[in-house]
Amino acid sequence: MKNLLLVVLAVGCVASSHAQLNHVNGRIGIGTKEPKDKLHVRDAGTGGFIVQNNEGAIRLQTLGNAAFITTTQDLIVFNKLIGITGGAGIAASNHTDLPIRVGGKNRFIIKTGGNVGIGTSNPAHRLDVNGDIRCESVRVVVDVPNSDHVFADDYKLLKIEEVKEFVQAKKHLPEIPSAAEFKANGYNVGEMDDLLLRKVEELTLYIIQLKEEIEALKAADAKAAE
Numbered sequence: 001m002k003n004l005l006l007v008v009l010a011v012g013c014v015a016s017s018h019a020q021l022n023h024v025n026g027r028i029g030i031g032t033k034e035p036k037d038k039l040h041v042r043d044a045g046t047g048g049f050i051v052q053n054n055e056g057a058i059r060l061q062t063l064g065n066a067a068f069i070t071t072t073q074d075l076i077v078f079n080k081l082i083g084i085t086g087g088a089g090i091a092a093s094n095h096t097d098l099p100i101r102v103g104g105k106n107r108f109i110i111k112t113g114g115n116v117g118i119g120t121s122n123p124a125h126r127l128d129v130n131g132d133i134r135c136e137s138v139r140v141v142v143d144v145p146n147s148d149h150v151f152a153d154d155y156k157l158l159k160i161e162e163v164k165e166f167v168q169a170k171k172h173l174p175e176i177p178s179a180a181e182f183k184a185n186g187y188n189v190g191e192m193d194d195l196l197l198r199k200v201e202e203l204t205l206y207i208i209q210l211k212e213e214i215e216a217l218k219a220a221d222a223k224a225a226e
Helices: 002-013 147-151 160-170 179-185 189-225
Strands: 021-024 027-030 039-041 047-052 057-063 066-071 081-085 098-102 105-110 116-118 127-129
Touching: 147 189
Parallel strands: 027 039, 116 127
Antiparallel strands: 021 027, 047 057, 057 066, 066 081, 098 105, 105 116
């Protein structure tokens, strides 16, 4: 078997007068006299090797400081070009998606437009996850309204009677989506945090108003008792 492998490799090297085939301590080197592994292919320019059957092929090659894996008919990466430059990244060809399949299903995919999907083959956003996410922290940096305007002098705070009527009729707070809307549309984390903060600030204003009314009643009672 070992001799057969040597013959096959030798035939493959005939096409290049610069190729060197060396067998050193059980290691085979093509283009190098000091093979570092069982098979070590080295070329001064563009080099590599191809593994092929009747239905498809995979080619490993180098070009400059980049290493490439090219496939023709592979169920996992069909007509893909995956390049690793200096160990820094992976790139697919311009008009193909880059899926990663495990157990016969796409578990992770990068679409040509830049959307990334985990547990879905068709992400509609920059990141779509079909399932739970566990993490230590989430930082939202998108531009959302700042609820501190609630404390501005010209902010129109609803009367508490108006809030009561709205809650009795709608069964949820003003400006906050209903449970049915949450279920149908989900919600934006940044916007929802801003809305909840706004309600806390409004509640603080109601408490301040209530405190002022109580103090005014106490003062009136004290004056009446004199």
